[in-house]
Amino acid sequence: MKRSINRAAVIGSGVMGSGIAAHLANIGIPVVMLDIVPRELTEHEKRKGLTTKDRAVRNRLAEQSKKALLKQKPSPVTTRKNLELIETGNMEDDLERLHQADWIIEVVTEDLAVKKKVMAIVEEHRKEGAIVSSNTSGISIEAMAEGRSKEFQRHFLGTHFFNPPRYLKLLEIIPTSHTDSDIVQFIAEFGENVLGKGVVEAKDTPNFIANRIGTYGLLVTVREMLDSNYSVGEVDSVTGPMIGRPKSATFRTLDVVGLDTFIHVAGNVHEQVVGKEKEIFDVPSFMKEMLEKGWLGAKNGQGFYHKKKENGGSSIYELDPKTLQYQERKKLKTAATEMAKQQKGTGNKLKALVGATGDRAGDLVWSVLKPVLIYSADLLGEIADDIVSIDQAMKWGFGWELGPFELWDAIGVSATVERMEQEGDTVPSWVHDMLSDGYESFYQKEDGSQYYLHRGGYQRQEDNPRHIDLKNLKSTQGALRKNSGASLIDLGDGIACLEFHSQNNAIGLDIIQMVNSALEEVDQNYDGLVIGNQGKNFCVGANLAMMLLEAQDDNFYELELVIRKFQEMTMNIKYSTKPIVAAPFNMALGGGAEVALPAAAIQASLETYMGLVEVGVGLIPGGGGTKELYLKELRNLPNGVDIDLMKIANDVFEKVATAKVSESAAEARENGFLNTNDRISANPDHLLFDAKKRALALAEAGYRAPAPEKVPVVGNAGYALMLLGAKTLQNSGYATAHDVKIAEKLAHVLSGGRIREGSLIDEQVMLDLEREAFLSLIGEPLTQTRMQHMLVKGKPLRN
Missing domain, CATH: 3.40.50.720 (NAD(P)-binding Rossmann-like Domain)
Incomplete structure (x- = not known):
């Protein structure tokens, strides 16, 4: 059936x-x-x-x-x-x-x-x-x-x-x-x-896998804080990203979860276990007192942290568990934390911390990790049949970068087992047997395959055909072409993948050069191309720092060249003879959206936050984004519907002028960034696989490059209407004079210049208008101040 x-x-x-x-x-x-x-x-x-x-x-x-x-x-x-x-x-x-x-x-x-x-x-x-x-x-x-x-x-x-x-x-x-x-x-x-x-x-045991281990780990950390006299803020400063955990670390996580929920989950285990484990799951008395007071965390604005308004702003204070009074937040800064910050990769950071015996931060990390490692090993067979399930549960459920057995491998199994026993801890016998049999780690990689320890030997971890691992592909077969900004990788079946890997995946000349190089390779030897990567975000735009430096040095010739090259790149994507499928995920902003919009198809992750956000730094899109969003909305109109150019131009104007960003791929579709031919992947791990399938389907259907388009524009009448809207906002106090100047440039681009409504213009005319507007704005001192503020503060400035 x-x-x-x-x-x-x-x-x-x-x-x-x-x-x-x-x-x-x-x-x-x-x-x-x-x-x-x-x-x-x-x-x-x-x-x-x-x-x-x-x-x-x-x-x-x-x-x-x-x-x-x-x-x-x-x-x-x-x-x-x-x-x-x-x-x-x-x-x-x-x-x-x-x-x-x-x-x-x-x-x-x-x-x-x-x-x-x-x-x-x-x-x-x-x-x-x-x-x-x-x-x-x-x-x-x-x-x-x-x-x-x-x-x-x-x-x-x-x-x-x-x-x-x-x-x-x-x-x-x-x-x-x-x-x-x-x-x-x-x-x-x-x-x-x-x-x-x-x-x-998972097996039918109290709290199953993730909550069993996660709750245990949180309670162990709370007890270590009490026993060794650390503060809430000190604990959080070293139990977050520094050890491969979310930014919320320990106590901010408890505030987000809600103290009532956490105590209930801990109680599930406490009622069903015995001995020392039962003691651990007995929540400390100060937390019970917090529950009685209703200090539950984020849901009512007060928990382990309390945000107070003062002096025209707000400050966050941490709870003193001994007095239940709030005090200024503290951070733990030691030789070990400074050493860890200099290390690359979570494994090396952990080694630096765990190896720093006698260091206040190092001792804290070891004291909270050690019992979790032993506990996880003790529970193997009781809560799950294999270590992979336990590791994945902790990564997917609690946002850990490394599961407990992966973490143990990272810091060294043999050395840490010896240290645990010297400190009087009992390590599960199967871990001893593993070491005695000559197995030094829980996982092992060989010939591009992952193996894990299971029932006395290494067992191959089954490959999921829907999970394409670019890092693994590069390590086993290398890259077809690469430079500092991007790599071209063979995905098999006649499809290649262009992976961005510059800092923050920001677009600079290196990526522009690699896109064009990739298109040449695909045109000659492949059936299609996927533009995608497995970084933190798809792409957050152009290299803002580089552009600001060039503008401040009055290198407008260099800037004009870069923007022209960017525009040529996006047009090459659009008119490629082979199908190009963009695979955006998480943030696809500014230049990231401009790379995706001209592709033959978009295969977006469910969590895709897409928008043309250049206005936030005092600019407008310069790589063809305004043109492509406008054309995409025109093409999205159902057959037989009269085209209202003014309505479409106003809609695009509003989205770009307000830097509107979708809160999902579905909303990106509503905003016009995706059309009915574009698809959405619910599972981010399947995104590249789905994009590859889409490229194959387009190729097998006999894909042909689109014919060059003429762009119908709203001309003078549309320009006046869009500018009127911006002026109205200024008169109402919702826009500054510089906002209006930016809006004026955007309206000029969308209207096609000072021409008659309904005129048809070449795409290149609109690109030239975009480039001219971009260069004009980047020379403005107020725009450069906005760019500087974004680079330093990470948020837009209104000036």
Whole structure:
């Protein structure tokens, strides 16, 4: 039987339930979200004369949760249109709607009795073959299935999403002893390929994998802070990016999660384990006192940190756990932290810290990492069958750069085991056996393949064909062509990939030269090209520092040459004889958007934040971005619709003049950066694979380069209208005189110059107008001040 999820149901509309419903809608799956019927009226409902029999009252909880999705930051939905896919109802009037669902997800309160009652109701109303899962973070999945029919039990399992479901990658699936293996496989494949998740299979134990180890690690860190007299800020200053953890480190993470949620998760384990482990999961008393005071963290503005307004600004203070008073934030700065900062790569930073015995920062890092490594090794076999699942769960669920066993390899297994035992710690026997058998690490790479230690020997980690690893490809086969800014890599099947790898992937002459070189190579020897990379962001634009220096030195001839070369590059992408597919992800801003817009197709990651943002530094797009966005909006018009040039020009003008950036790929489509032929990848790990497939499909369909275009423009009338809008904003106090000057240049470009409305001009004319406007603005002192401010402060300046 070939399965598919065409409709889903979510039972429970709290933050987690509504978040899961939102993510299903983001993927395009219609979902019904049900909650209990309220027993009392609100004051608002009483004033409206409603009763508990009215549907507006009976559906209130689910409907309020749906509306709340629009207010949450960051947004759980990729576009507000997705809310149309979420229907609401209640658990009394709408149970028959469960029969329509292919997947029913329970997300009610963490109480076994309540969950079992819900499962009985679900069994009565589900259709045969429908998958049912629980999103519990710690209650036994096996116990939930007790008393249900065999057919129900075969289709039942745990699916633990991490909050917020749109953004956090981890999905733990927890089968019971009765779950059919094909159901487990289907949900795992659906989770990865459709929902875009990193899926691991966990055992039915308290808190499963990530929360078990993550909560343990956080509590170990809290106790080390208390025992060794570190401050909250000192701990966070060394337990974040310096050791491969998120910027939120330890206590900011707890503030984001919410102290109430954390204590509940810790309690799940505390109730079900014994001995020393039980002691660790007993939350320190000062945290319980914080909970009583309601100091929960970000959700109510006060937790381990407290932001106070003072002297016309605001300052952030840290909590003193001994006095429960707030004090100035401290950072830990020692010889070890300074040494770590000079190292490249997380592994080397960790070695510098862990090896610095007697150093206050080094001792802290060792004291919080050591127990986590031992604990993770102790739990192998209990929470998961292999070390890969544990490592991936921690990376995907908690944002660790290295999982515990990868981290152990990075700092050296043999030496650290010896140190642990010298300090009186007991290392699991299987780790000893590993070292005795001559295995020095948990992982090993050979001939481009990854191996991991499993059952006494190295086992090859199965390659996922959808995961293209550019770093691995370069190490095994080298690059076709490369320079300091980019490399051309053979992806196989006649498709090449152009990878940007300059600092911050900023576009300079090196990347421009490499793009043109890559196009020559592809034209001669390949069927298509993907422009993509696996850095932090696709591309955040041109090299701002270089341009500012040239402008300050009055090297306008050099600047004009660079901008002309940039424009030639984007036109070469557009008119390439072979299909070019751009694969943007995360930030694709300014020049990054200008590289993507002229491509034959765009394959964007679900999380793509795209926009022409040059106005933020006092400029307008100079590489053809304004022209391409305008043309893309023209081409997006449905057949038979009258073209309203003025409306399109105004729309593009507004987006560029306000530096509008999409908050998702779906919103980038709404903003005109993607059209109906462009695609979106839910799983970022599949992005290059999907882009390669798209390039192959275009080539196999007989791709031909587009014919040169004539651009219809709005001329003088449009110019006047756009400028009027900018002047109106200035008169209302929303725009400065320099903003208006920038807007005037942008309007001049979009209108095609001072010509008649409806005139057709060559693309090159519009490019020349862009280049002239860009060079004129970069010579302005106020623009250079904006550029300097962005480079120093990382945010735009209004002047």
